[in-house]
Amino acid sequence: MRRALGLAAVLGAVLAGAASAAPPNAADLEAELVCPVCETTLDQSNAPVAERMKTFIRVQIAAGDSEQEIKDALVVEFGPGVLAEPPDGGFGLLARLLPLGALLGGAVAVGLLIRAWTRRAAGTEPVEERLDPELERLVDEELARFDG
């Protein structure tokens, strides 16, 4: 049993290593990089500079570059705006967190509204409006007279 587990672990490590050493896929990269002229991803663009970038990606893949090396090279040429997804740190982190914050804020707002509506519909909400004291006194007098 122990030998079988060891063999499985070794096999897993070999497969993981093979996967990480696999050459990057051009189509995947084209979906993750932005054309600096038309500002859509490369796979959606046929602008001359996008075509040139696609050629660059294929040449670099053939030269043995990793996905990260290709992205880094394009950032050096065109700046961080060439990445479809913002980087993990700095302003990129803010760009990732802002939509999440907006989503959470929206969910809280919707939750509060639903709570208020359901309470109102169930009639559990206390009536806050009070009668004018003078009017209240008159009503009390009338009721007392009626009871008496």
Add this chain to the structure above:
Amino acid sequence: MASRARLAGQGVAVGLVVLLFILLAWSLLTDEGGDLKSAAASGERPQAPDFTLERLDGDGDLQLSSLRGKAVVLNVWASWCIPCKDEAPFLEQVWQDNRDRDVVVVGLDAKDFRADARKFAKRFGLTFPLVYDGPGDALDGYGVTGFPETFVLDREGRVVEAFAGAVDGDDVRPRLLAAINRALET
């Protein structure tokens, strides 16, 4: 509780509307590029936005404002742009013919690979100063919407005339040369 939630909702809605107005105002106020071209077209001389960009034709950077005192023909181009190939020999001729008259042609290569730009410059024998702006950040201030575009600046760095498209056409060449002469008069 309901009234508090309603108030909060109204506050959020009003806040969002105010935020949208601020964004709209900000985008209108910072749209200097469009203003710059229309102002130049109406005969005004708006200040050209300054930039400091790395040189393609040598080491170091070039700051546009360092050319004050000379007329500048600022040409925005890219190696993948076909009209840029057509006008490149004419711009080199403008540089050669006018460099002794305090005129500098500056080629601003944008949204391009450095290596491609250098090959382009070599192919067309460009000898005027070339700068590189891969992300194209400097273009926004000029309101560049396509390639090529050319701006003629006077000795004080103000835009005398802006040209969208290639400047080598028979009808455009005299206009460019006239703009250079006007730029030199200041």
